[in-house]
Amino acid sequence: MLRRDEWDTWYDHLVRAFGGTSAPEERELDRSLTEYDRSLGVWDGDVCVGSAGAFTFRVTVPGGSPVPAAGVTMVGVAATHRRRGVLTSLMRRQLDDVRSWGEPLALLTASEPAIYGRFGYGAATFQLDADIDTARAGLSVPAGTDEVRVRYAAPAEVLDACEAVYARLVPQRPGMLARQPGWERGRLLDPESWRDGASSLLCVVAERDGEITGYARYRTKLGWGDDGHDGTLTLDDLAALDPATDAALWRFLFGVDLMTTLAVRNRPVDDAWQYLVTDIRRCRTRLRDSLYVRLVDVGAALAARTYQAPVDVVFEVEDAFCPWNGGRWRLSGDAKGASCERTSDPADLALSVRELGAAYLGGVPLAGLAAAGRVREVRRGALAEASVGFGSAVAPWLPHGF
Numbered sequence: 001m002l003r004r005d006e007w008d009t010w011y012d013h014l015v016r017a018f019g020g021t022s023a024p025e026e027r028e029l030d031r032s033l034t035e036y037d038r039s040l041g042v043w044d045g046d047v048c049v050g051s052a053g054a055f056t057f058r059v060t061v062p063g064g065s066p067v068p069a070a071g072v073t074m075v076g077v078a079a080t081h082r083r084r085g086v087l088t089s090l091m092r093r094q095l096d097d098v099r100s101w102g103e104p105l106a107l108l109t110a111s112e113p114a115i116y117g118r119f120g121y122g123a124a125t126f127q128l129d130a131d132i133d134t135a136r137a138g139l140s141v142p143a144g145t146d147e148v149r150v151r152y153a154a155p156a157e158v159l160d161a162c163e164a165v166y167a168r169l170v171p172q173r174p175g176m177l178a179r180q181p182g183w184e185r186g187r188l189l190d191p192e193s194w195r196d197g198a199s200s201l202l203c204v205v206a207e208r209d210g211e212i213t214g215y216a217r218y219r220t221k222l223g224w225g226d227d228g229h230d231g232t233l234t235l236d237d238l239a240a241l242d243p244a245t246d247a248a249l250w251r252f253l254f255g256v257d258l259m260t261t262l263a264v265r266n267r268p269v270d271d272a273w274q275y276l277v278t279d280i281r282r283c284r285t286r287l288r289d290s291l292y293v294r295l296v297d298v299g300a301a302l303a304a305r306t307y308q309a310p311v312d313v314v315f316e317v318e319d320a321f322c323p324w325n326g327g328r329w330r331l332s333g334d335a336k337g338a339s340c341e342r343t344s345d346p347a348d349l350a351l352s353v354r355e356l357g358a359a360y361l362g363g364v365p366l367a368g369l370a371a372a373g374r375v376r377e378v379r380r381g382a383l384a385e386a387s388v389g390f391g392s393a394v395a396p397w398l399p400h401g402f
């Protein structure tokens, strides 16, 4: 547990470990969001040399339920104390704590993908990034788009309405986080040091019949080359309640004068604009690992989600770091619900907890992991059954970091 009077030293250590700086407004937001009784510090005398925190989150799982999850954050070890096991000791203590709090999942985004697999975290969601050449790629929008009005708004003035849109979307997509009190302020964080010469945060809202049905927040940066204007619009955040609203917002973003590149960062891998563009090659799309999931309580976690096709399989789970998860579990479930209990029946599939974490939100197929040799099929047919059942019709997505 972290004491309030330790916070500044703890946070200064973290900023140094991340090799960067923190703007005053970011620092104050981080201070206000710190959960002291869920934060850890490692001290060498009065010097902080290790840190970790765990936000209290609820994450949407396949089927739409919000499941309690620890949002692992603020992990840093001083370069003076690296590779001596400080991180391992923090992970040990933290996962024991998460278990004692009764939270079946731990989540994180990783600064480097190689760090957390050893602690049982699997890459479960991916984000779509793109740099769209809007001078050459166009959009063909669906019927009804013209009924949506797009207007400028001051981000702070429409924040409540935008948060209401976000809240309606949370149950619809695995990986989305219910916004905890105070977190909405992070949406408006706009320090000068983040802009890299671009504008302050701009916002448009989409309206139908006077009701706000979507929004986009973005920055613009004008550039001039020998051939004329060469501006970049960087999308920060976009949410829409229906296809016409979504198309209207993207049409707006594609059409802002003097902007020739639309830089898209962190969108769902099945984001609809990809299916509206006239020239996907001009969009230079790419994927990146995003949310890592760790099943802290295998039985509770697997029973908390639903399965899009009936599943009745026995998993042989290997979990060296959290041995209470190890052994055989029978998962029986379908689209209505599931149970997952310990069993002495023979195994159908053998895998480590890391693979279960990767597959948990439905974004990484068990069959793909099996093709990589990371899941072993013991009973013929069990792999296809489980792989289909674990899938998700909607791609899981983490909308923002933490």
Ligand SMILES: CC(=O)SCCNC(=O)CCNC(=O)[C@H](O)C(C)(C)COP(=O)(O)OP(=O)(O)OC[C@H]1O[C@@H](n2cnc3c(N)ncnc32)[C@H](O)[C@@H]1OP(=O)(O)O
Pocket (backbone or CB within 6 Å): 017, 018, 072, 073, 074, 075, 076, 077, 078, 081, 082, 083, 084, 085, 086, 087, 088, 089, 108, 109, 110, 111, 112, 114, 115, 118
């Ligand atoms: C959720 C988040 O907050 S993500 C942010 C993580 N933090 C950062 O990236 C900040 C900068 N880096 C750091 O603070 C540290 O280097 C950390 C936290 C990544 C590692 O801390 P350390 O105390 O050095 O790790 P520790 O000594 O416990 O290493 C445990 C194991 O992980 C391995 N490991 C540690 N860091 C890395 C890495 N960056 N890449 C690959 N392997 C790593 C070690 O080699 C060791 O392996 P072993 O058990 O086979 O010997």
